[in-house]
Amino acid sequence: MNERGTQSNIAYAICGFNDIPNQRAMGFHLMLVDEDGGYRPWPIVVVRWGKRVFAYLNKCPHTGVHLDWERNQFFDPLGMRLMCGKHGSTFELGTGRCVDGRCKGSSLTPVALTVLDGEICATGVRLVEEEDSSG
Numbered sequence: 001m002n003e004r005g006t007q008s009n010i011a012y013a014i015c016g017f018n019d020i021p022n023q024r025a026m027g028f029h030l031m032l033v034d035e036d037g038g039y040r041p042w043p044i045v046v047v048r049w050g051k052r053v054f055a056y057l058n059k060c061p062h063t064g065v066h067l068d069w070e071r072n073q074f075f076d077p078l079g080m081r082l083m084c085g086k087h088g089s090t091f092e093l094g095t096g097r098c099v100d101g102r103c104k105g106s107s108l109t110p111v112a113l114t115v116l117d118g119e120i121c122a123t124g125v126r127l128v129e130e131e132d133s134s135g
């Protein structure tokens with residue numbers, strides 16, 4: 001993972017824009033640095049839709065489990081919404097709002113992304129660098 005920008009507004013490169021095929025989603029298990037300096041798991045799902053990218057915490061609002069019960073299987077059978085693999089709630093791609101299922105009316109937590117030089121980057125958070133999290 002690469003770090004770009006100033007200390008106050010770091011963009012953390014997560015993957016290349018082209019690493020996620022169009023109309024697909026990919027999960028990432030990252031590690032966040034808390035305000036108190038502690039580390040906290042930060043699983044996210046990144047959706048690529050044409051030239052746009054969206055990201056949400058990979059956490060179903062119903063029970064808090066990961067959405068992909070099979071690794072990187074995030075979509076409903078029509079490939080138009082995100083879907084929780086546990087009870088099948090579905091979520092709008094662009095808003096994260098649950099439109100059908102047990103958590104209807106609640107929403108996935110959005111994650112701020114930007115694309116810089118062909119890299120999808122997370123912003124507005126402090127992440128643990130890979131070399132820091134290995135030990």
Ligand code: FES
Pocket residue numbers: 060061062063064065084085086087088089101102103
């Ligand atoms: S845990 Fe996701 S719909 Fe129930």
